[in-house]
Amino acid sequence: MSRVRLRTLVERRVGYRWPSDRSGVPLTIPAYRLRTQLVALSPDADPYDAPPTDLEQFRRIDAIFDTGAPLTVLGHGRWRPFASDIRWLEQVPTPSGQPRRLTILGGSWTYRLAQVRLGVTDEQNRWLSAVWTPVLCLDPNPTTDNLALLGLRTPLLDRRRVRHAGTTPDDLPVWWLEDDAVG
């Protein structure tokens, strides 16, 4: 059984005024985002399930943990550092013969389907073994080059759960990605 702690990053807070608040002090809703520290492993890294040891061989991906995204999506700037470790997949041609496109972020972007061997770590050295994950690798575009989403369809989430476990002393929510049987 294993687990990793998801990273909680605070974005700009949403300000509002409660109608009954007579102090005049605006209140805020904290806006959190969960992120993970993914590690892309080479296809022939050995032994297969062990944590990586050589810093020079592995690339990390600072990705938003987004279960609302059906698939993992990486912008060109995110997958380029480990392009040689990507397993590209052939896709059936579209009827029109045009490249396949993904519609997100108010636009439509061409992509290539691939598999990447992704593990997950956290800031306390924990490690979830790497698995081949389907990834939409976007073509170069300034709007999407820095996009990195860990989507729902990945074996990294098989038989695992996301659990909210209170807050830290400085009031940040704690979230775990963990095997079903933990805790």
Next chain:
Amino acid sequence: MTTNGTHPPPSAIPRDPTDPPDQQYLPDSWAPLLADLRWLDEQYNLGAFEAHRGEHVAAVSLAVVGHGRDLTELYERVARELGVPPGRVATVYVDELLFTE
């Protein structure tokens, strides 16, 4: 709060006693890098990177050492300047603004 550059990176990260007994860990050789990643998140949450929206911010040994929109270029530049492997360079991406005033 960790102060910029005043603490040496740890050589090992203490285990959490509440972890499952068969929890896997990265080797201790990753400890300095993970300390930098943790420090970057702390700084992010303090609002230290507001000026770098849409960029990656890089840190080595608990100090910011560069920033930029092109992650590959940032890795290579910082690695060259500091004489460290690109994989040793910790980075965090500073999201574009989600909310406006």
